[in-house]
Structures are given as structure tokens and as C-alpha cells.
Amino acid sequence: MAELLYRIGRFAARRHWTVVGAWLALLALTAVTYVSFAGALSSSISLPDTPTTRVSQQLERDFEGTGGGNGSIVVETTDGEPFTDQQRSAVVDLLDELRAVDGVSDVTDPFQTQDDVDASAEQVADGRRQLADGEQKLRDAQAQINLGRAALRDQRQQAREAGTLAAVREQLAAAQRQLDEGQAELDDQREKVEAEAPRLEQGAILSGLASGFRTVSEDGSAAVVNVVFSAPINEVTVETKEEIETLATDAGIDGVELHPSQEIAQTVPSILGPGEIAGVVIAAIVLTVMLGTALGAALPLVTALLGVGVASLASLSFSGLVEFVSVTPVLGVMLGLAVGIDYSLFIINRHRRQLMRGADVHESIGIANGTSGNAVVFAGVTVIVALLALNVTGVGFLGLMGTVGAVAVLVAILMAVTLTPAVLSLVGTRILRRGERRRLGAGHVAHDDEITDRDQPMSSTRAWTVLAVGVVALLAIAAPATQMRLGLPDGSTQPPDSSGFQAYEVQAEKFGEGSNGPLLVVADLPAAIGEDEVIAEQAAIGERLGNLWAVEAVVPIGASKDRTALAFQVVPRGAPSSESTGALVHDLRELRPTTTDGGEATLGVAGNASANIDISEQLSDVLPTYLVLVVGLSLLILVLVFRSILVPLTATLGFVLSLLAAFGGITAIFQIGFLADLFGVHAPGPVLSFLPIIATGILFGLAMDYQLFLVSGMREAYAHGADARVAVRHGLNAGRAVVTAAAIIMISVFAGFVFSHDATIKPIGFGLAFGVLLDAFVVRMLLIPAAMHLLGDKAWWLPGWLDRLLPDVDVEGAKLERSHPVQDGAAGTMST
Structure with a gap:
């Protein structure tokens, strides 16, 4: 691989304009395919085979008018007074316009509904x-x-x-x-x-159960319009939602405000906002400080942005064929920017070091591509494998997110080993600072691979102290993760000035928290019942439902076509994401209410709150399996790379520690509310359900990147005869600067997404930034060197039989360096 990358680097250096032109042509091609084939992104997350989806399918199949999704529009008077007759009339007129929207099945009149309930x-x-x-x-x-x-x-x-x-x-x-x-x-x-008494008693029971359900608030100042779609909520087109939102926003009813709920007003998060741009600016500053030239700093940024453009447009070109969750391309942008800058930086840094040792420009580009580029390919493939492994979970949208992220990383790798050499050829020795070029012209060359006094090993006492303090600190940070609850964003997590948040707040204040997440309950009866028995069964089963402590109201919806099932709307007391609502869903599914003939009914639950619970639980169930898969993969890869047993073991344990600490930080801020104001979290709640598994895959790959670039230097020094503890210090000193810069860049890019307005993007950005911070600066630069020092020569022990079985992957490109040694001398020049 190293020799192949060397030749690719040399080719790109010689044919730089061809390579640059090819990438620009590819960018144009992906732009054309995006415009031609891209579809709308979905803002809702669903899984195909969950208890909720099965009940939803039953409702669609067996009950009239209940199969479609629904959203709401909350209407309130601006002065807090009851609606006037003119205002009620204007709202009712608007409902007729909403009913005419393509994709809308029905729109309920809240005033008429409340009048009917009261009557x-x-x-x-x-x-x-x-x-x-x-x-x-x-x-x-x-x-x-x-x-x-x-x-x-x-x-x-x-x-x-x-x-x-x-x-x-x-x-x-x-x-x-x-x-x-x-x-x-x-x-x-x-x-x-x-004969009439039982029917009246049953009616009284049903009326009492429904007493907590209202469509107009008790003070008459707010109403909830229910919009029923002809398709499930995840299949409702963006155009339909936008038309509804436009009609509500432009209604212009004097003294009345209308707030479409999150299900209608959900927006696709922006890929590049002010926070993300700030992250790129910080990355540019770090690159400028490290490389010393604005030109050098611009190269990784340009290649990364170009790679992000190609990867994003190529992936989104398939959004017309496959349903893309709106967060999917944002994740690709996150990874593409972060690894794209870092991978290019690693090759540029190696090239600069070789130029300062007097290497010819083209030869240096080839060797840098064959050595650091080889490590980049290996590290990048590790990230790709971790992301593609998300498909093993069996969760469709998660696998697609991993695949899109893997495409972004693959493009970043290809950019790094082809476009970076081409651009380095264009800039020549201008990649060096002026002072470095002057010293090189005067015949002063660097010898940065020699063991020097600064490579003296640390003391064992210090190593033990660093190891103990670091492990205890990470465990302390990880402690809140023991309380982690998983969920999906609801209206309360939306930006305070958004329509979804305002609809949620008004409903919670005027109608109770549970009105934001009503449940649909289907009771399957032991046998079909007659038409005259429906009310009796509804009263008998509804009374059992209403006796559950977390239920605010129970409203009968109707019977199935064959009268073998009854449907109810159950309004919880708690918010959709509350623990009480989660417990209620489980209680309902376990409840077996007795029917009028002494049999037992079986209950199923659907609704947005129920769907969120099912998705969160399914993702929580697959997380341990995925974690075991990733940890096992980590051990195998590192054994192959470092030809050691204990080095992979310490690296993997360090990754697990940093991952758990990242989970602890996420839980503390986004669920418990610690420092919530600082990070713009106005409504702490459950942790985003797919964040732990996504973070596991991404952070694993990035952790292996830094492990590779730091410990490979230690292995190289040890292989050249240095004492094991001296080799640890030498490898750390040699790789610390570039890894520090790379980690700061990656943290900056991820942290830029923390300030996104989207409640899904924000915790992902924080989790990845915090995870990289802990893994790079605590685990890789403190704990791993301390552990390697204490292990000494034992760190590189490998059983003989295993040594004979393992192939020599030569990640560092040592064979290439021996076959193409960098000669000290005057710097080569080139014409462009």
C-alpha cells in the first residue's frame, strides 16, 4: 500500500492540474446529479417493525379514518381573553382552507368538538x-x-x-x-x-373518563386544531406541511396567534450556520499557527470543503430513492470537515518536515503520501468500518447515517492522498515559512528523527500518578451516564422562538403536559361483539384504562369494522418524554382488562410518544452489541498494526473510558441540566436516542486515528533500538504537536454544531467534541504514555505463533523509507 500511495503522490505532483481538474469535474457532476435526483429530507424518525407501527397498521387497516398521521395547530388569543364570535368565525373559515390542502384528510373544529363534548x-x-x-x-x-x-x-x-x-x-x-x-x-x-339505567351509567362512566380531554381551554383563550393526514406522519410530504404552515402563519386573524406543532413545523437543520463557520475559522487559526503560513493553512481547509461538497452532493443525490433523515447529511458534513482537515494536515506536516531535511519537492510529496498517507488510509478505513458496522444494528435510518458518514470519510481519504499532493506540488516550497526557506537555502537542514535529551523518559512515580488521577477523573465524569435515559426531541426542545416550541408551551399550560403526546390504545377483544354492546365494552375497558395512575383522560374513538377491537385516545398526565409516560406505555401493554363477558382484552399502544419510546428502547438494546463489536474490532486492528497484545488492550480500555466519560458529560448537560444555559439547553430531557451508538462508532474511529499517529512513532523508535521507555517519550514528542493541532481542529469543527438551533444536531456536536477532547488530550497524550512507560518492554510482547500468523501491514511506511531514503541536502525546486 505504501509503495502504491508513493506512486499516486508522485503522479499527482507531476499532473497536478489534471488531478485538480478531475476533482472539480467530479464536484460539478455531483451537483448535476443532486439537482436532478435529490428528494426531500424527512424530519421524523421511524422504525418499520415496532409495537407502535404494528398498532398503527392495525388502525389503518381495521378502523375508519384513523390510519393517517396527525399534527396540531394551537390557536390562542393575544390578550388571554376568550375568543370572540368574530375570532371563532375566522378560525373556522381557516379550517376550510386547511381541509383543501392536498394530503390532508380532515381538520377538526375545536369549538364544535368542545361544544359536542360539553353537550x-x-x-x-x-x-x-x-x-x-x-x-x-x-x-x-x-x-x-x-x-x-x-x-x-x-x-x-x-x-x-x-x-x-x-x-x-x-x-x-x-x-x-x-x-x-x-x-x-x-x-x-x-x-x-x-334497561336505560345501565346505558346511562355507561355513558356517565365514559363522560367522566373524557372529562380531562378538551379542545378549547377552560378559560376559552386557547384551542387545539387537529389536522389529520391521509398518510402516516413520516410519509407526509414537505410541501403539504409547508402549505399548512403558510396558511396558519398568514391567517392574519386580529388578536389571534396560530402555532403549528412540531409535527407540522419541523424544519430541516442548516448544514452550515454561524456556529459551524466559527468552528472552521478556529481550525484555520490553528492551522496558521502550526504551519506558519496562510497558504499552508488554506490547503487543508480547501481540500476538506471540496471533499464535503462532493460527498454531500453525491449522498443527497440518492435522497429521492431512499428516505433520508434530516440529520444524516449534517453528520456527513461534520465528519467530512473534521477528518478532511486532519488527514490533509498529517500529510502536509510530514512533507514539511522532509523539505526541511533537504528533500526534493516531488520526492518528498511521494514519500509523505506513502508514509503519512498510508497511516491516513489505515486510520480512515478504521473509521469507515466502524460507521458501516452501524448497518449491523438492523436499524435502517442508523445504518444510512453510518453509510453517509463513511462516504464522507472515504472522500476525505481520497482527497488527502490525491488532491493534497497535487496542491502541494503547485505551492512548492512556499508551504514552508520564509525563515525556514532561508535556512534551507543556507544549507541548514533539520534532523528531527534523532533521539535527543528532550526524549528522556518520565519517572515511574509520575506515570503512576498520571494514570491513577486520569482514570479516577474519567470515571467521575462518566458517573452521570448511569442515569442516562434515551428519547427523541419533542416540541419542548425546539428553539424558544420556534412555532413548535410555542405550540408545545401553550398546550402544556392550557391543556396539561400530556396533551402534547396523546396515546392511541387498541383493545383486541376475545370475540366480535354486537353493535348494541359497543358502549358497554367501551365503558368496561375504558374504566380500567382510566384507573391507571398516569392517565388524565380516556376518549373512545370507535370500534373496528368487524367489531373485534376498540380504539381509545389516552391522554397521559406527564409530558411525552417524561418517565411517567414511558411507564404508562409499558403498563398499558401489560394490562389485560376484563370484558363484559368475563374474557380478557389485549392492549396495543401507538402515537408519537409511544413511537419515540419504542425507537429509544430498540436502539438501547442494540447498543451493547454494537459496543462489543467495536471493541472487538479495535483489539483486532491494533494487534495487527502494532504487533502487540498489551498496546491494543490499553488503547481499547482507554477508548471505553473516554466514551463513558463522554456519555457522562452528555447526560449531565442535556438530561440533568448542568451548565445547560451555557450550551443553550433550555429544556433538559432524555438523551437523543441514537446519539450513544453514533458517538460510539465515530469516536472509536477517531480514537484509533490518534492512537495510530502517536504510538506508531513509539513503535518506530523502539524498532530502531531505543529503550522502550525512551521510545515512549520520543514518539510522544514527535507526534504531540500535529495530534494536538488535529484534535483542536476536530473539536472546533464538532463544537461549531453545538450552537445549532436544531435539538438533534446540538447534542451530537457536543458529544463528539467532548469525546475527542477527552480521548485525545487525556487518554492518548496522558494515560497511554503513562501505561506504556509502566509496561516497558512488555508493551511490545507478542506470542511467536501469533507473530508468524499476522501479516506485516507496515502502517508507518518503514519499508518505503528504506527504499526511498530522504537525502539531506539542498531543497529541490520545481517549476509550475
Whole structure:
């Protein structure tokens, strides 16, 4: 590989304009394919086979008008007073316009719905009053009949005693018939009342269960318009949502504000905002300080930005065929920028060192490409493998995110080993500072690979201290991760000035937290029921649902077409992302309510809150498997590269420590709320569900990058005969400057995304920046050198049988250096 990269570097140096032109042509081609084939990005995340999706499919298949997704528009008066008749009329007129939007199945009138709910409750109350009055009348009539019967008995006895019974027998018989007829009529009325009583009681139960559900607030100042789509929410087109949002925003109703909910007003995050640009600026400053020239600093930035353009446009060209979650291209940009700058920097730094030793420009480019470029390829492939391994999780959108990230890293590698040599050829010795060029012209060359006094090993006491303090510090930072809860962003995490956030806040204040995440519950019955049994079953099952402590309201939706299932809307007491709502979903799924005939119903749960819980749990379940896969991969790769057992073991343990500490920092800030204001987190909540697994893959690859560039220098010095502990110090001194610069650049790029307005991008940016900070500066530059020092020669021990089995990958390009030694002498020149 090193020899091949050497030839590629030489070719790119000789044919620099051809290489530059080829990359520009590729950029133009990807731009054309993007314009021609790109589709809309999805702002919602879904998994194909979860309990929620199965219930949603059942609703779509078996229930009329319940298969589509839904969103809401929260309407409120600006003065906090109840809606006026004119305002209500204007809102109702707007609903007609919303119903006409393509993709909208129905739009509910909140005022009419609330009136119907109130009227239904009043009807139940009136019915119960009438029933009570009727029962009282029946009791009074029965008392009258009883009195009549008693009086008739007295008359008959008196007639018998007076001997006049025969004379009045006919009169008494007529009175008896009249009483019997009255009793029969009374019994008939009693049967009707007794038959009506259960239905009224069932209606009262259902009315009581639904009492916590409102579409107009109690003070009359806010209302919730429910928009029902003809397709599931993740299939609703961006055009449909934008048209709804435009109609709501431009409604212009005097004294009324309209806030489309997050499901409607979700926006695709911007790929490059002020924070991201600031990160690139910081990277430029670091490059300028390290390389000493503005020209040198510009080269990695230009190649990285060009690579990001090619990778992003190429990936998004497939968005018309495959559903892209909106965060996917942003992740590609993050990785493309970070590794693109770093990989180019590693090759440029090696080239500069060789030029200062007097190497010819073209020869130096070839050797730098074959040595540092070889390490770049190996490190980059490690990142790619870790990202592609996300497909093993079986989670579609996660695998696609990993694939897009891998494409970005692959383009960054290709850019580094082809375009970087070409551009270095164009700039010639101007990549060096003026002072360096003057010293080189005067015959002063550098000898930076010699063991010097500054390579004296650290003391063992210091090594033990660094190791102990570092491990304890990382474990302390990792402690909050034991409380980590996973979830997806809801309206509360959106920017405070966004429509989604305002809709969420108004609903939470006026209707309760649970109104932002109602659940759809389907009860599968043991057998089909008759039409006249539906209300009884709804009351029986609904009462069991309402008895759960976390339920605010239960509203019957209807029965399936074959009446083998009943559907309910359940409003939780807690917010969609709260622990109580998560527990409620589990309680509902485990509940087996008894039906009217003594059987048991089975419950399924759907809805946005339920979907978020299912996605989070599924990702949480696959995280340990993925972590084991990545750790195992780490050990195998490092054994292959360093031909050692203990070096890979310490590197992997260090990675696990830095990863757990990164998780601890994420949990502390984004879930617990520590330093939340500093990072713009106005609503701490569950950690983004796919962040741990994404961070694991990316941070693993980057950790191996820094391990490779630092420890390979130690191995090279040890292989050349240096004492093991001296080799540790020499490798650290030789690679520390470039790794420090590379880490700062990567942290800056990732940290730029922390200031994104998007609640999904923000924690990803922080997690990656914080993870790189801990791994590069604590693990790779402190703990690993300390551990390597304490291990001494044992660090490089490898069983003989394994040594014979392992291929020699020569990551450092030592064979290439021996076959193409850099000769000390005057710097080569070139014409352009």
C-alpha cells in the first residue's frame, strides 16, 4: 500500500492540474446529479417493525379514518381573553382552507368538538337527573298502588264483617282490576327504566373518563386544531406541511396567534450556520499557527470543503430513492470537515518536515503520501468500518447515517492522498515559512528523527500518578451516564422562538403536559361483539384504562369494522418524554382488562410518544452489541498494526473510558441540566436516542486515528533500538504537536454544531467534541504514555505463533523509507 500511495503522490505532483481538474469535474457532476435526483429530507424518525407501527397498521387497516398521521395547530388569543364570535368565525373559515390542502384528510373544529363534548356531558347529566326523577315517580306510584291495595283489603274485610260482600263484590273486583292494570303499567315502566339505567351509567362512566380531554381551554383563550393526514406522519410530504404552515402563519386573524406543532413545523437543520463557520475559522487559526503560513493553512481547509461538497452532493443525490433523515447529511458534513482537515494536515506536516531535511519537492510529496498517507488510509478505513458496522444494528435510518458518514470519510481519504499532493506540488516550497526557506537555502537542514535529551523518559512515580488521577477523573465524569435515559426531541426542545416550541408551551399550560403526546390504545377483544354492546365494552375497558395512575383522560374513538377491537385516545398526565409516560406505555401493554363477558382484552399502544419510546428502547438494546463489536474490532486492528497484545488492550480500555466519560458529560448537560444555559439547553430531557451508538462508532474511529499517529512513532523508535521507555517519550514528542493541532481542529469543527438551533444536531456536536477532547488530550497524550512507560518492554510482547500468523501491514511506511531514503541536502525546486 505504501509503495502504491508513493506512486499516486508522485503522479499527482507531476499532473497536478489534471488531478485538480478531475476533482472539480467530479464536484460539478455531483451537483448535476443532486439537482436532478435529490428528494426531500424527512424530519421524523421511524422504525418499520415496532409495537407502535404494528398498532398503527392495525388502525389503518381495521378502523375508519384513523390510519393517517396527525399534527396540531394551537390557536390562542393575544390578550388571554376568550375568543370572540368574530375570532371563532375566522378560525373556522381557516379550517376550510386547511381541509383543501392536498394530503390532508380532515381538520377538526375545536369549538364544535368542545361544544359536542360539553353537550354530551350535559345530556348524560340530564339523563341521570331524569332517571332519578323517573325512579322517584315510580317509587311514588308504587306507594300509591300499595296504598290502594291496602285500602281495597280493608274494604273487603269491612264488607265481609257487615255481610254486604256479595253486594259490593263486583265493585271490589273492578277496583282490583284497576290496581292490577296500574301495577302492570308500573312494572313495564320500571323495566324500561332498569334497561336505560345501565346505558346511562355507561355513558356517565365514559363522560367522566373524557372529562380531562378538551379542545378549547377552560378559560376559552386557547384551542387545539387537529389536522389529520391521509398518510402516516413520516410519509407526509414537505410541501403539504409547508402549505399548512403558510396558511396558519398568514391567517392574519386580529388578536389571534396560530402555532403549528412540531409535527407540522419541523424544519430541516442548516448544514452550515454561524456556529459551524466559527468552528472552521478556529481550525484555520490553528492551522496558521502550526504551519506558519496562510497558504499552508488554506490547503487543508480547501481540500476538506471540496471533499464535503462532493460527498454531500453525491449522498443527497440518492435522497429521492431512499428516505433520508434530516440529520444524516449534517453528520456527513461534520465528519467530512473534521477528518478532511486532519488527514490533509498529517500529510502536509510530514512533507514539511522532509523539505526541511533537504528533500526534493516531488520526492518528498511521494514519500509523505506513502508514509503519512498510508497511516491516513489505515486510520480512515478504521473509521469507515466502524460507521458501516452501524448497518449491523438492523436499524435502517442508523445504518444510512453510518453509510453517509463513511462516504464522507472515504472522500476525505481520497482527497488527502490525491488532491493534497497535487496542491502541494503547485505551492512548492512556499508551504514552508520564509525563515525556514532561508535556512534551507543556507544549507541548514533539520534532523528531527534523532533521539535527543528532550526524549528522556518520565519517572515511574509520575506515570503512576498520571494514570491513577486520569482514570479516577474519567470515571467521575462518566458517573452521570448511569442515569442516562434515551428519547427523541419533542416540541419542548425546539428553539424558544420556534412555532413548535410555542405550540408545545401553550398546550402544556392550557391543556396539561400530556396533551402534547396523546396515546392511541387498541383493545383486541376475545370475540366480535354486537353493535348494541359497543358502549358497554367501551365503558368496561375504558374504566380500567382510566384507573391507571398516569392517565388524565380516556376518549373512545370507535370500534373496528368487524367489531373485534376498540380504539381509545389516552391522554397521559406527564409530558411525552417524561418517565411517567414511558411507564404508562409499558403498563398499558401489560394490562389485560376484563370484558363484559368475563374474557380478557389485549392492549396495543401507538402515537408519537409511544413511537419515540419504542425507537429509544430498540436502539438501547442494540447498543451493547454494537459496543462489543467495536471493541472487538479495535483489539483486532491494533494487534495487527502494532504487533502487540498489551498496546491494543490499553488503547481499547482507554477508548471505553473516554466514551463513558463522554456519555457522562452528555447526560449531565442535556438530561440533568448542568451548565445547560451555557450550551443553550433550555429544556433538559432524555438523551437523543441514537446519539450513544453514533458517538460510539465515530469516536472509536477517531480514537484509533490518534492512537495510530502517536504510538506508531513509539513503535518506530523502539524498532530502531531505543529503550522502550525512551521510545515512549520520543514518539510522544514527535507526534504531540500535529495530534494536538488535529484534535483542536476536530473539536472546533464538532463544537461549531453545538450552537445549532436544531435539538438533534446540538447534542451530537457536543458529544463528539467532548469525546475527542477527552480521548485525545487525556487518554492518548496522558494515560497511554503513562501505561506504556509502566509496561516497558512488555508493551511490545507478542506470542511467536501469533507473530508468524499476522501479516506485516507496515502502517508507518518503514519499508518505503528504506527504499526511498530522504537525502539531506539542498531543497529541490520545481517549476509550475
